[in-house]
Amino acid sequence: MIHPSLRRGSLAALASAAILTLPFFAQPLFAQTEVPAAPQEPIASAEPSFPKPEASDFTADSPTKAQVEGFLHANWGYDTNRLYQVQRIVKTSVPGISSVVILVGEKGNKQTGALQFFTLPDGKHIITGGEILPFGEHPYTENRATLIERADGPSKGAASKDLELVEFADFQCPHCKDAQGTMDKLATDFPNAHIVYQSFPLVKIHPEAFRSAAYGVCVAKLGGNPAFFTYASAVFEGQAGLASAEGATLTLNSAVSKAGLAPEKVEACSKTPETKATVDAGVKLAEDLNVNQTPTLAINGHLIPLGGIPYESLKQMITFQVQNDGAAK
Incomplete structure (x- = not known):
């Protein structure tokens, strides 16, 4: 979900910014045409040609x-298929x-596009x-x-931070729920990664997001990281219950129980100034880094x-x- 305070009037503007990192945002640069039938004889390579x-x-x-x-390059x-000048x-x-x-193209496609930015x-x-x-170069x-x-959110995986994956997520965000399978795969495929879950509740659009995050802080505090990830999995699984305050109470208490903790203790902990300060610090971190949507990795x-x-x-x-950072694998 896009943070409500950072919404833009033009989706094209967001796409232009995101082109620097995301491969699929580059697609609108190129004209869409029907794919012709395969020729009978080999033809010259359809590589983009940039003017000198x-x-x-x-x-x-x-x-x-x-x-x-x-x-x-950074x-x-x-993406070895992307060409640019x-x-x-x-x-x-x-x-x-x-x-x-910058002129941009892709191998196998003569079409080119342009990207402009200001330093x-x-x-x-x-x-x-x-x-x-x-x-910069880095x-x-x-x-x-x-x-x-x-x-400083709950973490799993390697202790070393040579490769650190920090997930900014909101328990009431549907796309964050969908992303959990991806995060599980990454944990398996990158056992050397230090993986952190950093709550970023978007309270203007998700009324129960802050309470869910506060419960998570207390589950981690009282039960440790494994208990938190059990809790998180249960909350995302029962996300539909967060649609109302009463449903959220049932959903969160159930998730706490699955994590092996007493709901009344977690609820009491969640209402303390210390817990609120912890959640607020996570939000401040996301905002300082200009994270404007969830989930962001x-x-x-x-x-x-x-x-x-x-x-x-x-x-x-x-x-x-990892290779570009020169970090050890």
Whole structure:
């Protein structure tokens, strides 16, 4: 679910921002045509052809072409079918802000498209499609450091954080429920991953999300991480019960019981100022990282909205991210 305070008026704007990370958002760049019948004789490769860049289109002192290419590699390097070329880096009328144009294509497709973004004076961020995103050859280093320090939700998997997967989720979010199967697969396929569940209740649209998160904090506190993940699985399974306050009480108490804890103790714990502060800190973390929808997965700081990504593509992203970070497998 998209955070209500961060909704945009244009879905195209969101797509433009997300193209930097998500393969399926690149599809609208290319014209859709019917696939012709297979030819009888081999034909020349249908590779995209990019025009030669002009020297006059590189007037900005910063960023350099190498820095832009490093940034694109950090985001797109997992996808061996994607082709791109830095076409323009020019000054704008605002000091320190440069306009960058990238031509994009795919192997086996002559069609090409363009992506434009603006680099900011700090050299660490860009603006594209109404979003501010990290920039640089290793754009997610700061996010990763923040998560290592502040992502303190229940965890499972490896103790090492060489590969840290942080899931930002809302117990009342249907897409988060759907994503749990994906998270279970990742835990199996990446046994070296440190996996953190970070509650991000979207209270403006999910009235029982905060209470569900508070119960989760207390289940983890009283029963440990294994009890929390049993609780979480039960809450997602019974998510329909969260549609009303009375149904939520029954659903949450049932989930607590399945986790082997006493519902009355968890309820009392959930109402304490300490528990509220813990949930609020998780929300603040998500907002500081500009997480604007659930479920979102942070792969060593690289934020990826989980909805609609093919599982094999997600695995490629994770494997590439580890390699690009130089982290031990």
